[in-house]
Amino acid sequence: MSTIISQLQLPGKQAPKLNALPPLSLYIHIPWCLKKCPYCDFNSHAVRTGIDIDEKAYVSALIRDLESTLPHVWGRRLISIFFGGGTPSLFSAATIDTLLTAIKTLFPLEPGAEVTLEANPGTFEAEKFAAYRDAGINRLSIGIQSFNSDHLRSLGRSHDGQDAIKAIEIAQKNFDNINLDLMYALPGQNINDAGNDIKTACAFGVSHLSVYHLTLEPNTLFYRFPPVLPSDEQSAAMQEMIEQTLTSHQYLHYETSAFSQRGRVAQHNMNYWLFGDYLGIGAGAHSKISFETQIMRQMRYKQPQEYIEKAALAGAGSETTVQSRQTLSNNDRCFEFMMNALRLTxxxxxxxxxxxxxxxxxxxxxxxxxxxxxxxxxxxxxxxxxxxxxxxxxxxxxxxxxxxxxxxxxxxxxxxxx
Structure with missing residues (x-):
């Protein structure tokens, strides 16, 4: 971004100073999925047939990575933890418990800190999700995308509409703070289809809904071979209908794609949108860490095996897992703050x-x-x-x-x- 606009200068080239550090969140990236969806541009990797994920090696790498970055965030408290992916629910509850135990040993947590795990319907088992709750997960984010089996097939999803409903029912037996991810403007979708998805989601009365417009991102199969999508006019009508439906069901539209019951906004995402700090560990994870006179971004190595190998070399203060670093210019600070905060309604x-x-x-x-x-x-x-x-x-x-x-x-x- 600093190459797009001219550099701001303070008098005497003095660096701007922060009077106080912002809240800090922790993001843990689990990069594996049952399969790679054709619209997904996240750093995710399909599990190959007959090859198990080496959870133990990856967890060891995550812990070493976390230990190596401690000098940058020493003494700071975590307001939220988010296990994202990929599909973190491919990992066992015992593995998640091990990670949370290590995190709590290294970091103090704010009372009532939000701890979210992303899950997909194809990975749901009642006993497994009760164990996640017992391990310390207190919020579940489920990648439903649609309740229409035809649309789910067009998206390359591993579950169907009945799997989606069953997943929510299992989740509600174990969690009272649940987010559902939904998408609209899907191949072959009309406004009635989109309306049925939203009404079905509302009927469950979950605390939070994230509703995204399908976009064709570079480096995805859909980008190379675009499906036939609803027109811009049809998509706009879907968006208007979705917002009206959710408002009528008492959901607060508090961010571009986020809707919540009162008092149930996503703490972790709010910290992003209000330009807070976040430490990201795991393959391809991003971080934003503030200091008195600089704000730094980092990105971890993307390939899981390379990340594991780099983490094995890490020591306290030696972040061998970091592939790239950037200190934000004054221009970057201005633009990135606005890019996030102006998403809030x-x-x-x-x-x-x-x-x-x-x-x-x-x-x-x-x-x-x-x-x-x-x-x-x-x-x-x-x-x-x-x-x-x-x-x-x-x-x-x-x-x-x-x-x-x-x-x-x-x-x-x-x-x-x-």
Missing amino acids: GGFESALFQERTGLPISIVMPQLDEAEQRCLITRDHRHIRPTHLGKRFLNDLLQLFLSDSLEYSPKSTGNGKA
Whole structure:
């Protein structure tokens, strides 16, 4: 991003400072799946027939990786833990218990910290998920995608509609905090099909729903061989219908693709969207870690076997699993904060911008002025939020913060309208 816009400079090239470090979350990536879905661009690898995942070797690598990064986050408390993938529910409950025990030995957890495990319907067993709960998982995220078996086949999923329903029923016997992932604008889907999926999900009364528009991402089978998808007009109608249906069922639309019952927003994802810190371990995992005068991004080696081999060489303070590092420029801080926080339908407190970036909100005042003139945001001296138009044209709103007109001067630090 720093190559797109000119570099912001503080007086005397002084680095901006954070007065306090943001909350910290932990992400653990489990990269294996039963099969690779044709739309998926995540770092996931299909389990080969007859070859078992070496859970023990991978868990050892995760723990060594975590130990090696401790000097960067020493003494900081975790507000959430997220096991993502891939399909983390391919791992045994005993393995998840081992990992959580190691994590709690190395890190203090905030009281009531959210601990999420991603799962797919094809991996559900009643006893296994009771054991996950006993190990310390307190939130389950289930990759349903659709309840329509024909659409699930078109997506290359390993489960059908009945498997999806059975999975939710098992989950509800063991967890009271459950997210369902759903997708719309699927091959061959019409607005009635999308409506049936949403109504079925609502009938279960789970605490959280994530509803995503299917997109054709590079490096996926769907990108190389595109299926016939609903038109933009049909997709927009589906989105409008989904939002109205969920509102009528008392779900709060608090982020672009996220809906929750009151008081049940995803703590882990909220920390992302509010430009908090997250430590990512596992093959291909990403991290964002703040220090007083710099904000650093990291990416782990993507191939599982290479990651395991690199982790074997790690020692305290020796992060051999890290493939790439980047220190965020001032431009990066501005854009990435807005890229995340403007996804929230309620927006953000203006003071949070300086708290999380170290930069005064006035540095982006021309961009905020233009966004307001174009009716993409509404704001007062305390709060900034996207309008309905801004939410519909979020990419246009974010593009403003990639311009080359960001400037800093000592006179721009006043408490003007933001």
